[in-house]
Amino acid sequence: MNPKRKRRLIITLLVIAAAAVAISLTVFALQQNMNYLYSPTEVDAGKAPAHHQFRLGGVVKEHSVVRDGNSLKVDFVVTDRFHDMPVVYTGILPDLFREGQSVIVTGHMDGNHFVGTEVLAKHDETYMPREVADAIRKAQAAGRAKASHMKDAHGSTPKGGS
């Protein structure tokens, strides 16, 4: 091999090695930090990871926010109008956090409730984050399918006005 080719080979190998390291690092970091968003219905159906962090999306249920008297601990319920998920969070809630408004909570499951580490809320302009709207729509579709299924099973079909 002439020296020029040899050098080119070495450079190529180095580049490939560097690329391999970079890609595996990236994949690893992505895996560690990917947060999926689930609605309470999906969590209820066991789709959410039991131990890994994920995001819970839905609407803060009306009259569900309870402040602890001595600390910043707050309990509330996130709902997609089909299933409810109790959430515990310690800290300051965002300005736009309101009952009846959509919210995305990052955290993990602890037994049958969700421990939030970060709460995102907004109501302006978009009214509901797309992801939350999606999740709720899915839950709705699932709920409707279930409802019609039950009606069929009972043999009575009082179809809503149509």
Place this chain on the structure above:
Amino acid sequence: MLPELGQIALILALLMSILQGVLPLVGAWRKSPALMAVGRPAAVGQFLFVALAFGILAYAFLTFNFSVEYVANNSNLALPWYYRFAAVWGAHEGSMLLWMLILNVWTLSLAIFSPRLPEDFGARVLGVLGLLSVGFLLFILLTSNPFGRLLPAPADGADLNPVLQDPGMTFHPPVLYMGYVGFSVAFAFSIAALLGGGVDKQWVRWARPWTNLAWGFLTLGIVAGSWWAYAELGWGGWWFWDPVENASFMPWLVGTALIHSQAITEKRGTLPAWTVLLSIFAFSLSLLGTFLVRSGVLTSVHSFASDPRRGVFILIYLGIVIGSSLLLYALRAPKVAGGKPFAPLSRETLLLIVNLLLTTSAAMVLLGTLFPLIGDAFGWGRISVGPPYFGTLFILLMAPAIVLMPLGPFARWGRAGGRLLVKVFVQAAIVAVLLGGILFAAEYSGVPPWRAILGGLASIYVIYGVVAYAIRRWREAPAGNRYPAEMLGMLIAHLGVGIFLAGVLLTTALSVEHDVRLAPGQTETIGAFAFRFKGIKHTEGPNWKADQGTVEVLENGKPLTVLHPQKRTYERGQVQTESDIDAGPLRDLYVAMGEPLDNGAWALRIYVKPFIRWLWGGGVLMMLGGFVAASDRRFRLKRNASGSAATTATLDPASVRGMNRILPLLGFALLVGLFGFGIWWNTLHDQREVPSPLIGKPAPAYNLPLLDDPSTTVSKHEMLGQPYLINVFASWCFACGEEHPVLMQEAQQLGIPLVGYDYKDQPSDAKAWLDKHGNPYSMVVTDQSGDTAINFGIYGAPETFLIDANGVIRYKHIGPLTPNVIKTVLEPKIAKLKRGER
């Protein structure tokens, strides 16, 4: 009348831009001086017309011209004049106009300050910039006209987003755009060089000051944005790896790579193809940033108004600009010739490594930012990528660059002395460890966190390199030529990086953040600082009321200062946190109000943030470095300048091989596909027009009690025979409070019954709420359990249904009704129903 003039000015500007975009390019091709000469006057004319349009919009804001829809949507009578002026770029349409104006400022400066460019080359540069203008002006005129009318004009307007009501707002967007758009100049130079083919590589020398200036502005813009997020948004953080932030950071990374590769190409004639490619990338990422922010493809905490239709237009624009320039690159790249050879150990190699690290970082940020989109595309579910992904990878990628940084100036072009580099490295490392060790031992009992150690050492290491090189130049270079502006700029910018490093890592490692509950009189202690909460009082501004806290700060028991954080409520009901900060060179004391708790207690954020000012200080130094370097005399255009090194370079067709040339184009095609998908997906899943399965179908049967008289019920059957509206509301619903005044004003003019649908609410609460705010409804039914709501597909309040005389749902609006929605959507539909059409 004036707003229409504004629109006409934009149309005239479009004509000018077409002249500027087409004629000089044709002239350069046909070698016609007359055609080439059109460029400059056309550029001046275009600037004047765009500036006129901008001025007219600003005037409309200052004179409360609410008949202009954009003005009505973003300002009101109570807004102070300086925020009304800043409101010009407070939302989409105006910020695009600002983008355009700034593109014109750059073009104009180029036309004025570069009169000595070779005629054909200058014509091509102006032509390319003109073509960019054509696309952007078309975009503004077709999808984002800021001069649209709202007639009859409302008496008062809405409000500027309170987050934007901050001095930072007047400053941050224009500066950021100066940077973003400034890369268009480097882009235009590259494209002109590719088009010209045979042009010598002097073009890089001409392009360099412009690139440095743009980079300086972008740096300042990002720094200002970071400071604004810290001071204004009340989160106490300075960087969140949010899509919108990433959108500005990616061009910065590539821009940083570009200014370094331009140095190589200009001085040595090496890597011209790479420099061209980076110029294209830097501007492409600027456009991409605009696309990401403006199209709503990604959800962001910043989330400005977005519109998928605009997304399609920007995508097409992006496709044409980037696609055609990469195609041109694929066809012409080898014609931009090779350069001087360099040894494996040389300044070229070091710069090349840093270049690769920077571009890889940009790619990594791009991947993380777009990952939610990729997840959608492949059906992996709804994914977001957490900040640690960016943080970890970024530190890993930048660490080698930091290690190389002090060595760069010491490495010679062509072939560097290995021993010298090792010596510098060892010296810098020893100084860093010794000095760092002494400082930490003096200031810190125990072992500091690893990030703090890393930050301190890296900072000293980098600064030592800068100082050592400055001393060496002082000793060795002849007086008067010790620090040419270009080198001085480099040294200042590198010094800035050193200071920035200390700021970032020390503040990350040493910040103490307490979110606490404090009753009046209670104290929270962080280190030597005691924060005593003394309670709140009410205060007022021009268009807001606030709860203002008083927090007394003691240092080692002695009074230090009193902080007054605020929780503001703006006229339109938006809540905004205003932090109060005691700034200092070594630490910031930061207090922000959380929320009121019972018994006068408040949730407070109390932070002590050491060295946080350093990161912005470092950023400002970097910017300064960019400006100083740009002022170098060598860049002034004299055709006889000592450019022999660059001009004599030989043609090296092997420098860019076939596949390598097409690769960028392929990658870009992939991206376009992904974005196209993103827009399609968004349109499909647009939450504002939920494709309710019920539209066009009969409304579900209902039989609901009246709020005033629960013993009487109203059913769907009783309502047949006339069109009517059902408005879902609740006393607990925040957005309903925003919607309510609109209903109060408009309900009478609708001409059809407006049925209130009290959703999951206590009747007593609802009654009290209606008593307080007024009752716009013809009747109010209640659905306490929410069972009927499920049949209607209601998932929140407010929602509004339009039902025709046959009981069929014709339209559904989710979220608060605005005067605009009522005027443009609801009223036409009602009119149709009344005429008996569908």
